[in-house]
Amino acid sequence: xxxxxxxxxxxxxxxxxxxxxxxxxxxxxxxxxxxxxxxxxxxxxxxxxxxxxxxxxxxxxxxxxxxxxxxxxxxxxxxxxxxxxxxxxxxxxxxxxxxxxxxxxxxxxxxxxxxxxxxxxxxxxxxxxxxxxxxxxxxxxxxxxxxxxxxxxxxxxxxxxxxxxxxxxxxxxxxxxxxxxxxxxxxxxxxxxxxxxxxxxxxxxxxxxxxxxxxxxxxxxxxxxxxxxxxxxxxxxxxxxxxxxxxxxxxxxxxxxxxxxxxxxxxxxxxxxxxxxxxxxxxxxxxxxxxxxxxxxxxxxxxxxxxxxxxxxxxxxxxxxxxxxxxxxxxxxxxxxxxxxxxxxxxxxxxxxxxxxxxxxxxxxxxxxxxxxxxxxxxxxxxxxxxxxxxxxxxxxxxxxxxxxxxxxxxxxxxxxxxxxxxxxxxxxxxxxxxxxxxxxxxxxxxxxxxxxxxxxxxxxxxxxxxxxxxxxxxxxxxxxxxxxxxxxxxxxxxxxxxxxxxxxxxxxxxxxxxxxxxxxxxxxxxxxxxxxxxxxxxxxxxxxxxxxxxxxxxxxxxxxxxxxxxxxxxxxxxxxxxxxxxxxxxxxxxxxxxxxxxxxxxxxxxxxxxxxxxxxxxxxxxxxxxxxxxxxxxxxxxxxxxxxxxx
Numbered sequence: 316x317x318x319x320x321x322x323x324x325x326x327x328x329x330x331x332x333x334x335x336x337x338x339x340x341x342x343x344x345x346x347x348x349x350x351x352x353x354x355x356x357x358x359x360x361x362x363x364x365x366x367x368x369x370x371x372x373x374x375x376x377x378x379x380x381x382x383x384x385x386x387x388x389x390x391x392x393x394x395x396x397x398x399x400x401x402x403x404x405x406x407x408x409x410x411x412x413x414x415x416x417x418x419x420x421x422x423x424x425x426x427x428x429x430x431x432x433x434x435x436x437x438x439x440x441x442x443x444x445x446x447x448x449x450x451x452x453x454x455x456x457x458x459x460x461x462x463x464x465x466x467x468x469x470x471x472x473x474x475x476x477x478x479x480x481x482x483x484x485x486x487x488x489x490x491x492x493x494x495x496x497x498x499x500x501x502x503x504x505x506x507x508x509x510x511x512x513x514x515x516x517x518x519x520x521x522x523x524x525x526x527x528x529x530x531x532x533x534x535x536x537x538x539x540x541x542x543x544x545x546x547x548x549x550x551x552x553x554x555x556x557x558x559x560x561x562x563x564x565x566x567x568x569x570x571x572x573x574x575x576x577x578x579x580x581x582x583x584x585x586x587x588x589x590x591x592x593x594x595x596x597x598x599x600x601x602x603x604x605x606x607x608x609x610x611x612x613x614x615x616x617x618x619x620x621x622x623x624x625x626x627x628x629x630x631x632x633x634x635x636x637x638x639x640x641x642x643x644x645x646x647x648x649x650x651x652x653x654x655x656x657x658x659x660x661x662x663x664x665x666x667x668x669x670x671x672x673x674x675x676x677x678x679x680x681x682x683x684x685x686x687x688x689x690x691x692x693x694x695x696x697x698x699x700x701x702x703x704x705x706x707x708x709x710x711x712x713x714x715x716x717x718x719x720x721x722x723x724x725x726x727x728x729x730x731x732x733x734x735x736x737x738x739x740x741x742x743x744x745x746x747x748x749x750x751x752x753x754x755x756x757x758x759x760x761x762x763x764x765x766x767x768x769x770x771x772x773x774x775x776x777x778x779x780x781x782x783x784x785x786x787x788x789x790x791x792x793x794x795x796x797x798x799x800x801x802x803x804x805x806x807x808x809x810x811x812x813x814x815x816x817x818x819x820x821x822x823x824x825x826x827x828x829x830x831x832x833x834x835x836x837x838x839x840x841x842x843x844x845x846x847x848x849x850x851x852x853x854x855x856x857x858x859x860x861x862x863x864x865x866x867x868x869x870x871x872x873x874x875x876x877x878x879x880x881x882x883x884x885x886x887x888x889x890x891x892x893x894x895x896x897x898x899x900x901x902x903x904x905x906x907x908x909x910x911x912x913x914x915x916x917x918x919x920x921x922x923x924x925x926x927x928x929x930x931x932x933x934x935x936x937x938x939x940x941x942x943x944x945x946x947x948x949x950x951x952x953x954x955x956x957x958x959x960x961x962x963x
Contacts, residue, residue, distance in 0.1 A: 597925065
């Protein structure tokens with residue numbers, strides 16, 4: 316074989332070429348690495364330094380004290396108190412389940428406690444303590460304290476909890492707070508307030524607690540806490556103190572509220588009393604009520620079922636969400652519409668045969684008094700509540716003119732009171748009926764609208780506001796429950812101004828006719844004579860009855876033959892003193908039947924207290940009043956119920 320000769324020069328050339336290429340690649344890679352180091356350490360220094368600092372330092376929120384809710388006399392309706400809570404810091408515990416099981420041998424931990432703990436833990440950071448059991452009593456706190464050394468990462472703390480010392484009293488006014496849910500978070504985010512709720516578990520859910528949430532909540536403080544690689548807190552670097560929420564002062568007198576609620580007894584219904592000159596709400600009743608303390612830490616299933624399934628519907632805020640036919644309490648406003656539109660000019664009068672008949676119709680619209688009232692003018696029609704008079708008046712006005720006029724008194728519109736959830740009631744029109752039922756409007760529907768029946772629906776708040784506007788000669792003041800906002804730290808008080816909503820240009824002579832008719836309602840011969848007896852001040856009022864179920868044309872209403880919940884509602888509106896009104900009110904007693912005999916006495920008790928300082932004879936107050944109440948010097952002498960009161 317011939318020996319193969321190697322070309323060393325050729326091989327050396329390719330070796331150097333490969334070596335050079337490799338060196339170039341290595342240098343290029345080192346160049347890229349150096350450029351990356353330069354970019355990260357020089358160009359992005361501030362960015363990554365901030366990220367590293369954030370990994371080392373965490374902001375821990377400090378929840379502010381919630382503001383108080385106080386009545387006009389200084390009685391506290393909602394406040395905060397400290398309770399013992401058993402709390403766990405997950406980052407300090409190796410076996411969380413085993414620890415909870417051992418702690419449960421000393422302090423009872425229910426399935427509900429565990430469920431709430433797990434939910435709160437998901438929403439918290441690892442180094443933050445999470446309550447697993449609240450409201451520990453002294454014995455439970457002491458039992459755990461002596462065994463505390465066995466449970467690193469578990470400790471007893473004191474936390475602020477909301478409390479409503481008067482329980483059910485004024486529950487629908489004050490409202491309640493509850494745990495923040497997804498809906499609340501969405502609302503807070505939209506309002507831009509979410510960042511102020513870091514660490515907060517609760518938010519206002521109803522009533523004043525909800526409407527004035529931005530004032531009551533306060534401003535959240537923060538601590539800068541240094542943490543280690545395991546998420547454990549090392550030390551506090553700095554701290555910003557929270558600003559407590561403002562105190563909210565109501566126009567409500569809790570003693571008057573107690574009298575009003577007690578006067579309802581076992582009846583269901585609503586009451587709203589207003590100062591007609593300012594719009595301040597003096598009493599606000601929704602019966603039956605509920606205990607707002609049940610909701611603070613999450614209501615249990617049993618209590619929720621009891622409240623939610625009750626036929627009495629205690630959770631419904633009746634003054635702003637209950638809708639009822641106004642019945643004969645609508646008549647003074649129909650009267651004003653007739654007078655202002657020139658349809659009934661004194662001395663106009665009719666002879667009432669006990670019914671009204673439409674032209675070219677055999678249908679009779681009955682008066683509550685079958686024999687009729689004889690000769691009736693506008694003033695007497697209000698006093699004796701003559702249906703026949705108002706049937707004809709409504710028909711002459713027409714539904715458009717009637718509804719357009721009474722709308723100025725707040726019917727069919729929200730009053731604007733400072734509680735969320737108000738509804739606007741209903742003032743029917745031909746256009747509304749066509750949209751709703753695809754049917755034309757009939758004259759007979761206009762006829763019954765004149766006595767507050769048919770499609771017309773009002774809330775007790777609207778009825779009280781309308782009465783206040785009439786008492787104030789057409790000047791509508793915006794109703795409100797809060798009069799002052801007080802800073803918790805300085806005590807500085809901001810008075811909220813009264814707001815004029817509307818001014819109705821009414822002829823003083825027309826107002827005088829309607830008011831005189833309403834004053835006569837509480838005098839002998841009126842439908843609420845017993846309410847005005849021996850009052851010591853003049854009361855202008857109007858009674859009303861609203862049907863719950865219809866009866867046949869020739870059938871006589873017999874309350875004893877129908878279910879209690881199907882009986883007529885009793886209504887009553889009033890203001891006093893009649894010559895210088897200081898209080899205007901509306902009352903609805905569900906299935907109470909007669910306004911004069913059921914709702915009227917409730918109004919009398921409230922007015923006696925407000926105007927004279929009288930307490931009901933059997934009243935035993937639960938409330939520690941700041942202002943002494945002058946006892947009644949004269950007992951009210953009852954008078955027999957007039958025949959008219961049994962019907963309207």
